[in-house]
Amino acid sequence: MSQAQEHARLDALHKLDLLDTPPSEAFDRITRMASQIFGLPIAAVSLTDHDRQWFKSRVGVDHWCIPRDKAPCAEVAETTGTVLIPDLLADDCYAGSHLARQGVRFYAGAPLVTRDGFGLGALCVLGTEPRRASATEMAALHDLAQMVMNQIELQHAFGRIDPLSGLPNRIQFLDDLEDLGRDRPGEKRLLVLVDLARGDQLTAAVRALGSSFLDQLVKDAGRALRSSLATDQKAYHVAATQFAFVARPGEDTAARVAALSKLMEGSGGEFDLRFGMTTAIGLASFVAGAAAAHDVLRMGHNAACDARAQQVPVTSYSPWNDEAHQRRFRLLNDFGAALGSPGQLKLVVQPRIDLRSGGCVGAEALLRWTHPELGNIPASEFIAIVEQTSLVRPMTGWVLHAALSRLQAWQSAGLDLDLSVNVSAANLEESDFAAQVQLLLLNYRIRPERLELEVTESAVMANAQRALRQLEMLDGAGVRVAIDDFGTGYSSLAYLQRLPAKVVKIDRTFVRRLPEEERARTLVCSMVSLSHDLGYRVVAEGVETADALQLLGAIGCDEAQGNYLARPMELDAFERWLDAHPSAATGRTAAA
Numbered sequence: 343m344s345q346a347q348e349h350a351r352l353d354a355l356h357k358l359d360l361l362d363t364p365p366s367e368a369f370d371r372i373t374r375m376a377s378q379i380f381g382l383p384i385a386a387v388s389l390t391d392h393d394r395q396w397f398k399s400r401v402g403v404d405h406w407c408i409p410r411d412k413a414p415c416a417e418v419a420e421t422t423g424t425v426l427i428p429d430l431l432a433d434d435c436y437a438g439s440h441l442a443r444q445g446v447r448f449y450a451g452a453p454l455v456t457r458d459g460f461g462l463g464a465l466c467v468l469g470t471e472p473r474r475a476s477a478t479e480m481a482a483l484h485d486l487a488q489m490v491m492n493q494i495e496l497q498h499a500f501g502r503i504d505p506l507s508g509l510p511n512r513i514q515f516l517d518d519l520e521d522l523g524r525d526r527p528g529e530k531r532l533l534v535l536v537d538l539a540r541g542d543q544l545t546a547a548v549r550a551l552g553s554s555f556l557d558q559l560v561k562d563a564g565r566a567l568r569s570s571l572a573t574d575q576k577a578y579h580v581a582a583t584q585f586a587f588v589a590r591p592g593e594d595t596a597a598r599v600a601a602l603s604k605l606m607e608g609s610g611g612e613f614d615l616r617f618g619m620t621t622a623i624g625l626a627s628f629v630a631g632a633a634a635a636h637d638v639l640r641m642g643h644n645a646a647c648d649a650r651a652q653q654v655p656v657t658s659y660s661p662w663n664d665e666a667h668q669r670r671f672r673l674l675n676d677f678g679a680a681l682g683s684p685g686q687l688k689l690v691v692q693p694r695i696d697l698r699s700g701g702c703v704g705a706e707a708l709l710r711w712t713h714p715e716l717g718n719i720p721a722s723e724f725i726a727i728v729e730q731t732s733l734v735r736p737m738t739g740w741v742l743h744a745a746l747s748r749l750q751a752w753q754s755a756g757l758d759l760d761l762s763v764n765v766s767a768a769n770l771e772e773s774d775f776a777a778q779v780q781l782l783l784l785n786y787r788i789r790p791e792r793l794e795l796e797v798t799e800s801a802v803m804a805n806a807q808r809a810l811r812q813l814e815m816l817d818g819a820g821v822r823v824a825i826d827d828f829g830t831g832y833s834s835l836a837y838l839q840r841l842p843a844k845v846v847k848i849d850r851t852f853v854r855r856l857p858e859e860e861r862a863r864t865l866v867c868s869m870v871s872l873s874h875d876l877g878y879r880v881v882a883e884g885v886e887t888a889d890a891l892q893l894l895g896a897i898g899c900d901e902a903q904g905n906y907l908a909r910p911m912e913l914d915a916f917e918r919w920l921d922a923h924p925s926a927a928t929g930r931t932a933a934a
């Protein structure tokens with residue numbers, strides 16, 4: 343037996359996960375039968391490991407293993423043939439063996455052979471006297487060895503076949519992909535992953551029809567996929583409603599996938615997936631042996647997700663999308679830790695200037711995150727991610743604490759300044775948000791009118807009724823509400839008038855175009871006058887030039903904020919900046 347063959351044989355044995363497992367009655371029953379048929383005291387299911395014979399089952403033996411060297415069972419495993427030794431002491435090869443030294447004289451062993459032809463070991467019977475074996479006895483031993491193999495394969499299949507579809511599952515898929523890497527390293531292949539339906543479609547169908555619908559769907563789809571593949575091509579059931587297969591080299595996958603897509607959606611005729619489920623197919627090409635099996639599966643899954651997002655039936659894996667997703671996932675994962683570790687998060691503030699007096703009336707608090715490995719993460723990036731999760735609550739909590747503690751310091755120092763804090767849609771959905779804010783104001787002994795909360799139109803519209811309740815409570819408590827990024831949403835001013843807001847912040851996209859575009863000037867002009875008519879104070883965001891500032895003054899805008907006036911800066915820097923730019927002595931007056 344060559345070294346490579348022995349290596350593959352050991353690999354097959356180890357993959358079965360049999361070695362060093364506890365005895366089981368299923369095997370012992372067969373071993374006892376072998377001992378009875380031969381009328382001999384010793385029998386065993388003996389597996390040939392690297393350097394030992396290990397007994398999965400044994401009768402009349404105390405130990406678990408013997409050395410492989412000069413063990414007749416090793417010969418059975420290596421040759422995958424029967425070995426019969428009437429008298430070990432009379433045998434040239436085995437006279438000096440471990441067994442002979444232990445007093446064993448007779449040996450008969452039948453091979454345990456896998457479907458792939460690997461000899462795992464032997465079912466053997468041993469006697470302490472020399473003996474012959476009849477053809478009937480040997481045939482029985484052979485049959486019993488076959489039964490041992492069936493038992494081994496049955497045990498191995500358990501947990502590898504999906505009971506619903508009857509197809510090999512993800513564990514088997516990963517194993518087979520690793521085998522492919524070993525058997526055909528460097529070969530280019532394509533993974534096809536079929537995702538049967540969108541989550542919401544499945545939920546809706548199960549709600550209406552019960553979970554047996556889902557079972558049927560999966561069975562039908564599995565059968566349809568199986569029958570669309572060549573007989574020697576395996577279909578796998580890799581997740582509850584996902585199937586996969588590896589296309590063969592040179593196969594016309596475009597045509598195959600197009601047909602598959604039709605078939606899965608039920609337009610292919612015989613197979614009826616019913617109720618308009620949308621199938622998404624992800625393709626991932628890979629080089630056998632070069633990528634880890636679970637990465638190949640992940641790439642296929644990613645591609646199917648991209649197909650869903652792009653609302654197309656089929657998409658190929660895109661490393662760029664994958665990277666972006668990995669980054670989003672990582673940021674989300676790490677933000678939780680950032681909330682608890684000092685130094686990663688900080689507030690900066692950007693001054694707001696009263697356009698009549700030219701003095702600073704307050705500032706907007708903006709959150710900054712320095713990731714320990716990725717460095718500074720733009721607020722526009724991480725906040726959009728965090729806002730999708732429950733972490734938004736502790737995030738806003740963190741910002742409010744930091745903002746109020748600084749407001750407290752300003753108040754003690756006699757600084758006449760307000761601070762604005764941005765609030766997310768999800769915060770407005772918390773039923774106790776307003777109450778929490780009031781509690782914080784009390785704890786920090788801050789007058790409510792010192793705090794302004796900025797909400798965007800879309801944040802309010804996300805769940806208008808709940809949001810309105812919170813905003814009304816905040817307004818009732820004296821906290822000022824501002825509409826941020828005004829003009830970018832779809833709501834009309836008439837609708838916004840229902841909001842208990844006092845301030846409108848015109849989005850920087852309009853302000854930026856002011857100096858060059860007549861249209862932008864007209865727009866800002868009417869926004870300002872309408873807002874004033876409705877009783878709002880108007881702030882222009884993102885003022886970048888002297889021209890824009892001058893125009894805003896002429897239009898009658900109340901306040902401005904932007905890099906031309908002052909960039910967002912750290913709190914200490916802001917306090918130094920204030921020394922050179924005194925706060926507005928007049929304070930705020932109602933605009934209208």
Ligand code: C2E
Nearest residue numbers: 708709721722725741764765766884885886904905906910
């Ligand atoms: P926003 O509330 O509209 O904040 C104004 C953004 O405009 C800030 O971006 C600010 O740095 C930027 N900006 C100010 N002046 C100029 C200018 O002259 N030109 C330009 N191009 N940009 C200017 P930042 O800090 O990156 O924040 C982006 C967005 O992230 C904010 O938009 C806000 O929606 C959100 N955000 C920031 N901090 C927080 C926070 O603590 N909580 C929540 N919920 N959202 C926050």
Ligand code: MG
Nearest residue numbers: 706764796826
């Ligand atoms: Mg804002």
Ligand code: MG
Nearest residue numbers: 826827847883
């Ligand atoms: Mg804004």
